[in-house]
Amino acid sequence: MAPTPGEKLTNFFKRRDVIIASALGVAITALTVIIGGWWYTKWMPTALSTDMKSIERLMVIFTWISAPVCGTVVAITLYTFFNRHKGDTPPEDGPAIRTRGPIVILWSVVSSMLCLVAVVYGLIELNSAEGKAQADAPHAMIVEVTGNQWVWNFHYPAQDVTTDKLMLPINQPVEFRIISADVNHSFWPVQLGVKADANRYQVTLADTTPNKLGTIDVKCAELCGLYHAYMETTGAVTTRADFNNWVTAQGGHTA
Amino acid sequence: MTTLDHHATTRPIPNPKKSLITKLNMGTGMVVGIIFALATYYLINPHVDQSVAQEYNRQLLATMFMWSLGFMIGIGAFIGPFRWLIGKDLTDEENLYLAGDGQGIKRYFKYCTDHKVVGIQYLVGVMTMLGVGGTLAMMIRTNLIMPGSKFVSPIIYNSLVGLHGITMIIAMIIVATGPFGNYIMPIMIGAADMAFPRLNALSWWVLFTAIPVLCSAWFLGGIPTGWTAYAPLSVQAGPGMNAFIATIIIFAISTAVAGANITATVVAMRAKGMSWNRVPIFVVGATVSVALAIPAFPTFMVSMIMTGLDRTFATTFFDANFGGSGWLYAHLFWIMGHPEVYVILIPGVAALMEIAPVFVRKPLFSYNAAIMGFAGIAGLSVLVWAHHMYMSGWMPMLNGPFMVTTEMISVPTGLIFLVLLGTLWRGRPWMKLPMLGVYAFLWNMLVGGITGLYLSDVPADNYLHGSMYVTAHFHYTLMGAALTGALAGLAFWFPKMTGRMLNERAGYISFWFVQIGFQILFLGMFIAGAEGQPRRVSDYAKTFATSNMVSTIGAYMIGIGMIVLLWAVVHSWRFGKIAPMNPWGSKTLEWTVPYPVPLVNFDTPPVVTSDFYGYGKAEK
């Protein structure tokens, strides 16, 4: 007598290989979730803006989304690896499983769902970042960033200051207008979670709001020739008072 | 009787009149090529002022192309078409001679139309390129072992990065479809040769002419642009850039010819009874790969022609000062670039799918899912290119759509995992060297795939784009997955291609050195990227010192492992154990022919009555 689908499923989960592999899978998924919670943030520099904070959160959540995939793949791989055949002659033939319709469907649906979660989450983040940028635009401080082979400089039109250091007051929305004097560069103030290419004759916009005091490393993330590696400078997020003092020291005006 | 002179005793040497084709070989090709190159160089010389960049670029580019043309004339590539043109087509005897019949080792140095000879030529060529690219990688990592760029100067470092990149990309594009696509694939489908044997020889020798051109970059000041050769940096670069341009144009011709040939062979020359759903999965993979390359590479060629024109005749395709745009280059490049990574990946994966059923002694799990996986990847891969341009400033409103298409690729990639895992499940894998490759692939592709997810996401890419994280990610997919697949294929088909078994112990030692070194190297690099180190930098701040030191240690392990593998291949080719006809007990057709494989592969054309995955006992 053929077993009912319910009995089939119960029998399936009574098999030794299924039990071991499932246990392995759950354990590895859990491990990935735990490690994923701190792994990236451990290495990434201190976030000085909400954009960088949301990138940190995104790295964690994407690791969690991938955890079941990681668990499944590693569990099956490990189980079959430890179940391997040793010797110089081929092993006995295994079961002639050509395909399993339900498994293929299940796999496709689950992986599509995980993908969908990632896509939707990414789109929401993208959308909220754009919304924030639009809301901030009217009262943003403008910083014109110019990439030159192999030096950055920054012009603050409202303050009439040009410098080689990126100084930003805390909690002030800032709009970067990025341009290149020559080849392509990529403006990367690391701790702000912002990156945008500098192109000749095309202004690229990027925006952020620094919300924590600290030092900023500004790097170039696009190979730009001889001294690409040295196309770096520093900057800082300072208090409004410190920023104003700095502007005055640079001969600018703090309207 | 020697092994390779098998036919010498069975057939008379044709063409007693010693016609031209019997006298031409690689040597005459090089002589004519060098004559052409020198003649071009010195004929142009009085008319150019070498201190004017554009004029010097013209002279160098012309010289490089004429070398390639001269070589092809000198090796006799155009004899066939020429004879056909004047109405005196090659005789059967001459065609037999061109197939290398009865010429022993000499045929490897000739314009030989036998697909097996071309396969071996590709194998040796690819291994040489991997060796060169790997050596350059060791130099890069040595310079980065500690901060300060104490090993090489920034200009040499930039050249190392560019040459390592482009050498490896070229090698990886042909690493599976070159040797195995040419040697194994026609036998696998029961064909006597490729559809266009002369084009097959052409594709290899055209590619061969690109190698000295690429090497000349060193002596012309190097390639300072990385392999992506972004304009306008490439327009600004010194004379070494011409070598890059000429190499890509020549290479694109070779790939187009090889791609058309492989596709035509698979479409038209399958054995009787080999319907589409009985085609071995490696053949499917190789075909998808080259078919994807056919539309992809011409855009690379076009982008290089445009760069060349900007550099020689002051056109302004990429010069924003005169209305051009660097984004135009980025588009052309990545429209090639993103399909291209799957051109690299798919044949490697397909080789592993061919290997897994043999060593697990189970049918390939869901052949149809594998086909859907390849089709899905190939289809989506042409719609994702602008994810390399999220931060470029070009049309930020399209970042969302490109993010969606990019992340969708994870679904067909998931099917690839399902096929391999399904094949392993409930099996007892026979852990020979090729099978280890399947395991290494699963792990590396898992890491490469998951890290790709962060990069495909626009907000996260704000941080990760252009950092060492990207470098680590694509090394996991291209090296950890695709190269592992190709090396597993080498271990698998080595007995058929050389008649000898690959030294197992050396193979295992190499495998573990390479794979463990690989994890260490790129773990360090992921961390460096997360810490905020940009890629392609010759020097870095002290913050990144530890992760870079770790990476370099891993790189040296890979270096040792690869040298061991090279030794194993060379040694086993010469002294290895003689291989039986079918050492792994595989069911595909290439294992039904003896070594050396007869000129026309099969004495009687095979007839296929089922697919090749009929392993396993019926289920209870």
Added chain:
Amino acid sequence: MSGTNTTMTAGKRTASAIVGVLLGVAVVGAVGFTLHSASADPQKKLYATKDSATISVDGKSYPKAAVTLGVYPDRQTAIDHGSTANNKKDWVQYGPSTHIVLPAHTYVTMTIHVYDSGEKLNNPYFGRVVGTVGGTMNVDGQDVTSIPADQVQHTFTLHGLPTTSQDPLYVNVPLLRVSTNEKGDFLPTTDAGTKLQGHTVTFSFITGGKGEYVWNCEYPCGDGTYQGFGAVMGSYGYMSGKVSVA
């Protein structure tokens, strides 16, 4: 191939493998050695001359040192750039060396004799004097804080990796152009009062602790290349170099 059933004894095979691996390592090592040698800067380092005097800036006392450079559009003696292919006599360059060694925590006075004409900067920012003592430089006896973008001939722009292991050092000095190119030699001290019609630019800056920095010119002098930053600008050791603070 002559071997048919040739196999090796295990011992011989192991020996062969070891020799093979050593050979491979040797080849890679040789390539590395070649590249390392090719990377060595053939120029002699230019050491700043230390002075016994000290100077007080902002209430702190510093020892003094001086260094003199020249910029010639077409110099008469070549700086050795190693390989002949990259040893261009007709390229503009700084000299007598582009690798400058300065003492740490010192008031460095740099004198640059300039003999080249010029057109226009890509970015007017580099027409400003930045990072010198007092924010000024002295051109032929006059103190100035900037030069108009179309009067600049070259710049001396000193920068480095911001890293916790060394003090930041950033200096930008534009050099005033002359009306026509002057041929010359890297012997600045003998130029005074000769037929050469150049300018003399003097400026001072204070070095921090030990560190490695780079400098380059920000004036687009790679004629005929994209934005003037190819050719001489993309080649190490002409309009770019290193500054070691030791």
